[in-house]
Amino acid sequence: MTPALRPVIRQAFTFCATLTLFAAFQATAADARPRHPPGTVIASAQALATDAGFEAIRNGGNAFDAAVATSAVLAVVEPISSGIGGGGFFLLHDAKTGRDVFVDARETAPESATPEAYLDKQGELDVDRAENGPWSAGIPGLPAALVHIASKYGRLPLRTTLAPAIKLAREGFEVYPRLERGYGSRREVMERYAGTRAVFLADGTPPKAGEILKQPDLAHTLELLAEKGRDGFYKGEVAEKLLKGVADEGGKWTAAELASYQVREREPLRFKYRGWDVITAPPPSSGGVALAQMLQILEGWDLAKLDEAHRVHVTVEAMRRAFRDRTIYLGDPDFVTVPMARLMDRNYAAGLRASIHPEKATPSALISGKPAPLEDDETTHFAIIDADGNRVSTTQTVNLLYGSGMIPPGTGVLLNDEMDDFALRPGTPNAFGVMGFEANAPKAGKRMLSSMTPTFIENADKSIAIGAPGGSRIITEVLLGILGYDAGLTPQEVAALPRFHHQWMPDVISAEKGALSPEAVKALEAMGHTVNAAEPTWGNLQTVQWDRRTNTLSGGSDPRNPVGKAEVQPSDAKGK
Incomplete structure (x- = not known):
């Protein structure tokens, strides 16, 4: 080694040693940081839903139980935005395993939903059929998601996490101005359907801010979901009423496609x-x-x-x-x-x-x-971090205000109008001005593209x-x-x-x-x-x-x- 190189080598070793000490300091500082948050934080579009999430936490649940409770209450008190007749996406972080998972509860197209079914006699998109009533509705995914998340990631039974939503549906909640305005903008469509009129015109007049809106049929549907899991919605009493309600209004769903719906991880x-x-x-x-x-x-x-x-x-x-x-x-x-x-x-x-x-x-x-x-007010989102460091980010929807506007009688389930999110006529913009082509064309069992x-x-x-x-x-x-x-x-x-x-x-x-x-x-x-x-x-x-x-x-x-x-x-x- 030449004398000229010695100071360079010495400087390099000194620099490396400094880097090693700095890295060790960083590692020590990182290790000293708290492993768990000091509590739970929940943000949602409805105070009642946020409160339901915290109730699940107090009952010994985790962020995933809180997500089920929050989601279900939103489905009751925000029918303009979401509901168990719709779907959603749940992004979950399991702090124990470090795993992130995306639970896809997007609605699926029924077999009857061919592109031709949504065209008028001139071959143009039939906007009314795409956005309103039974033909606009995909097979709902949110009920399956609530069961899946509760059973796989939660600590509490559904009868506990769904209890606040069931109570609010049965005893009612106070109508707020946004709910009243939304009904006014969709009134013509919603009042076409007997099942919808039975809920929103129960007293003979449209919902007004300050009134109490009760949904006893929805409470019963949620009770069956809590008691029987998937079969409480996708089979049995509720499924039969959904199928009959859709058929009576001219739509075409089958028992097989309803019973076969599955979330995707x-x-x-x-x-x-x-x-x-x-x-x-x-x-x-x-x-x-x-x-x-x-x-x-x-x-x-x-x-x-x-x-x-x-x-x-x-x-x-x-x-x-x-x-x-x-x-x-x-x-x-x-x-x-x-x-x-x-x-x-x-x-x-x-x-x-x-x-x-x-x-x-x-x-x-x-x-x-x-x-x-x-x-306007369609779709809703909530976010949760619990004291274990579990995280949830969830967006759920029925698409347009009050979805399809249709409630099959006896269910309380306001159906989505997500079929409009398919490219029903390639190159024709949907209700949000976005268009699509073959990649997003409808097929039986296919999930429509989403922006959530x-x-x-x-x-x-x-x-x-x-x-x-x-x-x-x-x-x-x-x-x-x-x-x-x-x-x-x-x-x-x-x-x-x-x-x-x-x-x-x-x-x-x-x-x-x-x-x-x-x-x-x-x-x-x-x-x-x-x-x-x-x-x-x-x-x-x-x-x-x-x-x-x-x-x-x-x-x-x-x-x-x-x-x-x-x-x-x-x-x-x-x-x-």
Whole structure:
């Protein structure tokens, strides 16, 4: 060894030793961090549902029991948004095993639901059949999900976790303004059906804010689900009434396809964004793929250093490209081959990023001057972290306000209208202005494409669950929420973030009133964007966080929804 090399070698050894000590310090610091949260946090769109979740915890349950209780109460008190006649996605994290699992309870198409069944005499989409009544309804998935999660992941029997929902259905709850408004907008459809009239016109008049709405038939259906599990809904008394109610209104379901419905456990999608691990929804959700594409595209910019107009510009261009791929490629992976390797590839995202002009909008393939249709109050989301570190992020829905509008008599079950989420006529936009092609065409037993995007994000310091309703806007709500967390916002600040959206077609930026400054709107228009900057508010984001640095829990419930509730309760005497 030459004398000249000795100081270099000595310096290298010193540097390596320093790195080793630093790594050891980091490991010690990490090991010293709390292994469990100090309690439980639940955020949902209804205080009654949040309270039911905590009741399950007090009864000795875990986050998964709380999820069953919360979901069921939402199904009772938010019929405009979800219900056991619909479906949902449950993203679960089991702290004991470290496993993440995606429980797919999406509705499935009945055998009768061929594309031809939804066309009128002129060969155009029959919108009324697609959105209203028995032909609009897929086979419900939520009841199967509640049974599956309770039996496989929970600690409590269904008779315990469903008890709050059963009580609220039987004894009633106070009608709130959103419920009244939603009924008013769907009244013509809902009053077509005798079973629906028996529930919502029981006293002869439509529901009014402040009145008590009772649903005794729904209480009985939930009791049978609690007592008999799957067979309490998909077979026997309830199944017979569902089949008869659908048939009496001209629909076609079979006992076999109802009895054979199964949830699917799928592997969540995983990718990284700026030090965050993102765990999110796989197909038949389009949300996780689109989220991965958008965030991986946006990694090419330091968003904090961009002015408002350019930050919105590049974000919108990422949205545009992800929604274009959603339209063409995504569908139920049990029926079609989705090119996941390409769509999730960082190099593919880099190629999409390279196509973005820093100063000019990229025209969409099909340009329309219409703003994207708004989802009002359909779909709901809740998020939970318990004292063991289990996590839940769940989005559930019946699609449009009050779903199909139809309740089969004697069941209390408001059926979904998720068939509209299929590409019933290729290239024709659905109720949310998004369209699809063969990959999302209906087939017997197939699950329609969804935008629901229940998501976890985590790093060394924080574990977060986030999600939202909003039709096609769910995906961009979650995107903006993740960007908010990355910028250092609290859960409540994330829930309150102003929103903007682009979905490739129609080619327009939709923004809540006041979400974009007048200067930003002017600059975006100069770049070639069409901007609708005065839309009503949308969405109902719910999110919870465990901060390991301080061992604190916090939640955020969307302030756009005054009846939502995010709450933290400390753990019991077990000291977890």
